[in-house]
Structure formats: structure tokens, C-alpha cells
Amino acid sequence: xxxRRIILTAFLIGLLGGxxxxxxxxxxxxxVISSAEQYEQPETDHPDFSAAHNDxxxxxxQDHEAWSPENGWPRILSSSLSNTLxxxxxxxxxxxxxxxxxLTGITRLNTRRGLLWGLAGFAVFFAAPGxxxxxxxxxTLAAPLGLRQMWWIFTILMTSTGIGLLVFSxxxxxxxxxxxxxxxxxxxxxxxxGALFSVxxxxxxxxxxxxxxxxxxxxxxxxFVFWLLLGSCCAWTVNRWILKDIDHxxxxx
Amino acid sequence: MxxxxxxxxxxxxxxxxxxxxxxxxxxxxxxxxxxxGFMPLDQVHNxxxxxxxxxxxxxx
Numbered sequence: 070x071x072x073r074r075i076i077l078t079a080f081l082i083g084l085l086g087g088x089x090x091x092x093x094x095x096x097x098x099x100x101v102i103s104s105a106e107q108y109e110q111p112e113t114d115h116p117d118f119s120a121a122h123n124d125x126x127x128x129x130x131q132d133h134e135a136w137s138p139e140n141g142w143p144r145i146l147s148s149s150l151s152n153t154l155x156x157x158x159x160x161x162x163x164x165x166x167x168x169x170x171x172l173t174g175i176t177r178l179n180t181r182r183g184l185l186w187g188l189a190g191f192a193v194f195f196a197a198p199g200x201x202x203x204x205x206x207x208x209t210l211a212a213p214l215g216l217r218q219m220w221w222i223f224t225i226l227m228t229s230t231g232i233g234l235l236v237f238s239x240x241x242x243x244x245x246x247x248x249x250x251x252x253x254x255x256x257x258x259x260x261x262x263g264a265l266f267s268v269x270x271x272x273x274x275x276x277x278x279x280x281x282x283x284x285x286x287x288x289x290x291x292x293f294v295f296w297l298l299l300g301s302c303c304a305w306t307v308n309r310w311i312l313k314d315i316d317h318x319x320x321x322x
Numbered sequence: 323m324x325x326x327x328x329x330x331x332x333x334x335x336x337x338x339x340x341x342x343x344x345x346x347x348x349x350x351x352x353x354x355x356x357x358x359g360f361m362p363l364d365q366v367h368n369x370x371x372x373x374x375x376x377x378x379x380x381x382x
Binding site (some may be wrong): 070090094135142150152157159160168191205206211214221312 | 339344347348352354367375376378
């Protein structure tokens with residue numbers, strides 16, 4: 070059954086992706102997050118920030134502190150699990166799309182093309198939304214969460230469809246793909262016009278600016294490696310396992 | 323020409339039958355990504371906090 074094959078393969082690739090992500094993030098991403106958290110102000114100190122946050126949190130959950138993994142092993146374990154889970158999700162998406170395009174005869178996958186798919190995944194899920202809403206270190210102030218999430222989803226849908234049209238559609242339709250890729254920036258990411266960080270001390274702000282630049286580079290490299298790995302692994306398994314005997318069945322039908 | 327039409331038949335025939343399964347997998351993958359990146363429950367947010375920041379999901 071194709072569904073089961075996709076999910077099972079995504080699970081295995083996701084496990085590998087989760088391990089690689091966790092290893093890579095521990096080098097620079099986590100240290101930057103924990104450095105930034107040292108300067109993070111309590112949310113209630115900043116009216117703009119808490120207002121933006123309160124829109125999305127039901128009132129009853131604010132009365133008491135919600136569970137949170139303690140620093141150290143519990144937090145590492147928790148992050149590793151969510152890395153693995155999101156990696157399984159991305160692998161499922163990639164495998165299903167690859168299977169869809171190969172089954173309909175639009176493309177024929179190989180490992181080299183898998184790397185290009187990985188590059189596209191990086192562009193869709195990191196670079197494109199990141200151009201409008203750059204990766205944030207803790208303590209960064211931004212527009213209301215709901216608006217940013219909507220723009221993020223809009224951007225990944227537009228960019229993925231746009232890249233698909235640019236690569237696979239006839240020449241005349243490619244223009245529409247280009248429009249879709251550019252559209253999120255014409256609409257514009259939700260804008261926040263206040264201070265960039267919740268702290269006001271100018272020395273700390275300089276440190277946070279530096280941390281933010283380190284964070285952009287670290288997340289960029291981490292996500293880039295992750296997506297290339299995911300793309301090549303998924304393409305390899307599509308031919309080796311997922312669609313292995315589909316053509317054979319069709320020939321008999 | 324005949325080879326092309328044969329290969330098209332081979333590929334298009336199962337595609338119709340298998341499409342719902344592929345679409346279901348696509349939806350499942352999207353749901354998992356959305357759950358890790360966007361679920362507003364405080365506990366889920368705290369558990370996936372570092373992953374959300376690392377993937378540049380809008381967080382906080």
C-alpha cells in the first residue's frame with residue numbers, strides 16, 4: 070500500500086533527519102538561543118509584546134505556568150523529539166510530492182534531482198519565509214503572532230506552487246510561477262515598527278544584534294544541510310522502494 | 323511514438339488509483355509540520371520551542 074510505504078519511509082528518513090538536525094543545532098543554534106534567553110525580559114514588562122502574545126493564548130492558560138522542559142537533558146530530549154517529528158513531517162511531504170509527480174509522469178527522480186528537490190525545500194520552508202520574517206532569537210519583538218503565521222503559510226504555499234510551475238510547466242505558464250514566488254513580498258510580511266528587542270540597555274542590544282546575525286548564519290547552514298540530506302534520501306527511496314513495483318503492476322493491468 | 327504511448331499508459335494507469343493515497347500522505351505530512359510549528363497549546367510550544375526558532379517558524 071503506497072500510503073503505508075510513504076509514511077514508513079518518512080519515519081525512517083525523519084529519524085535520520087532528526088539526529089542530524091539535533092547534532093547540527095547543538096553546535097551553534099542552541100548556544101545562541103540560550104545566550105539570548107539570558108537577556109530576555111519577562112513578557113509582562115513590555116506592553117506591546119504581551120499584547121501581541123495574548124491574542125493567541127486562551128486566558129485560562131495564563132493563570133499558571135505551563136509545563137516546560139527544564140534546561141539540560143529534558144530540554145535536549147524535548148528538542149530532539151520535536152526535531153524528529155518535524156523532520157518526519159517534511160519527509161512525508163517531500164515523498165508524497167515526489168511520488169505524485171513521478172506517478173503522473175511529470176518528472177523522473179534520481180539522487181541528483183533529489184538534491185535539487187532539497188534545495189527547493191530549503192527555499193520554500195526557510196529562505197522564502199525568512200526573507201520576510203528572518204529567524205528570531207528569543208527576546209525579539211515582532212508583529213502579532215497570528216498575522217506572521219498566516220503570512221508564513223501563505224508564503225510557503227505560494228513559493229512551492231510557484232517553483233513547481235517554474236520548473237515543470239510549459240513556457241507560457243512559467244510567468245505565473247514567477248508572480249506567485251514574488252507575490253508574498255508584494256503583499257509584504259507583517260510589519261512591526263517598535264524596538265527590535267524587549268531590552269532597552271544599549272550594550273545588551275549590541276550583543277543581541279550580534280547574536281541575531283550568528284543565529285541567521287547558524288540556522289541557514291543547519292537548514293541547508295538538513296534539506297539537502299532530506300531531498301537526496303527521499304529521491305533515492307522513491308525509486309528503490311516506494312514506487313518500486315508500481316510500473317510493473319500497471320503493465321499487467 | 324508507440325514506446326512513448328506505452329510508457330504513458332504504464333505511468334498514468336496506476337496514478338489515478340494511487341492518487342488518493344498520495345494526497346492523504348501529503349495532508350498527513352502537512353498536519354505534522356503544522357502541529358510542531360504552529361500548535362498554540364503552551365506545553366507544545368514549550369516542548370518544540372528551540373525547533374520552532376531553528377526553523378524560523380513564527381514563535382511568541
